[in-house]
């Protein structure tokens with residue numbers, strides 16, 4: 001059987017090597033330009049940092065003065081360890097799931113994270129606009145941004161601060177979420193805040209055979225200990241079910257992982273310095289300013305210094321009740337398609353945080369249910385049926401939120 005045109009286009013998008021650290025954004029922009037032409041969408045590209053395009057495909061609504069709908073997706077993908085893949089990660093190999101070819105797995109880096117979403121938006125717009133000739137009340141902007149995987153500093157951050165973004169008059173946004181091995185659709189209304197902190201200790205050096213006092217390691221070890229204990233208490237909370245017996249999610253607790261350790265030059269030389277880097281993700285209930293002060297105090301107590309490589313200090317969340325006029329429309333469209341919603345705080349960080357900080361309500365959704373979580377993993381794939389269902393999903397959701405009065 002021949003491949004559907006929508007799947008063919010998806011495969012073409014998956015084959016573009018927008019892989020960090022040297023993403024091919026130029027081929028990606030050309031692809032998106034062609035999509036805009038085919039769909040009759042306005043097309044704009046803006047580079048806030050040279051070579052890092054923010055691409056905007058716009059579909060004007062019948063009431064263009066109403067706040068618009070942003071369909072956000074990042075175009076970059078994370079690196080691969082190719083030797084661990086069964087198929088080349090940028091070939092988008094289509095593998096039948098059974099002898100009859102009832103369904104296919106499409107293997108590609110970025111298939112889950114997040115090209116199924118970005119391309120899902122485009123195919124949904126194609127259906128609504130080109131095939132069904134519908135018109136939406138609100139203007140829709142499908143925004144394709146660079147560099148989310150490395151923090152979005154040269155992408156979404158600058159875009160949200162720009163006059164072009166202000167001109168979009170954004171009222172509501174959709175962005176990525178995460179697959180769910182269980183049945184409900186995970187809807188992320190906030191994110192944990194990344195705190196990437198380095199503790200740097202300096203001390204006396206000397207021969208490795210002596211009792212040297214005030215060494216860098218002696219200063220660093222109690223700091224590591226303290227954070228490991230903190231990690232343990234959070235883990236206990238995480239493992240303790242809610243009163244109603246339901247499991248806690250990562251978004252409800254703060255995680256801390258020791259991810260970088262550096263010290264030493266030679267076995268018999270006591271090192272002059274030692275550093276420990278932690279990846280901490282703070283749940284929105286935490287007072288971020290106080291948390292930061294506590295880390296600084298911890299370092300000072302043991303004679304070390306801190307360096308905050310990343311520190312997010314905004315804990316805005318998006319309302320998931322009638323106070324957010326887009327929520328009921330979203331919820332209704334999603335449940336009409338047979339999904340149960342599971343509301344969550346996103347455990348990691350996405351570009352949604354820039355939108356929420358700017359006051360734009362944003363929901364993170366990746367319409368993959370009863371599917372393994374494969375983002376950033378080897379052999380990332382989506383099923384063809386999942387991609388086709390994503391188009392239905394976005395057609396329903398977009399029509400609902402873009403027609404909110």
Ligand SMILES: CSCC[C@H](NC=O)C(=O)O
Nearest residue numbers: 149151194310348349350
């Ligand atoms: C501090 S920005 C880091 C952003 C990154 N996002 C996707 O994985 C993350 O590690 O969550």
Ligand SMILES: [Zn+2]
Nearest residue numbers: 074113114176
């Ligand atoms: Zn992503």
Ligand SMILES: [Zn+2]
Nearest residue numbers: 078113149375
């Ligand atoms: Zn990612």
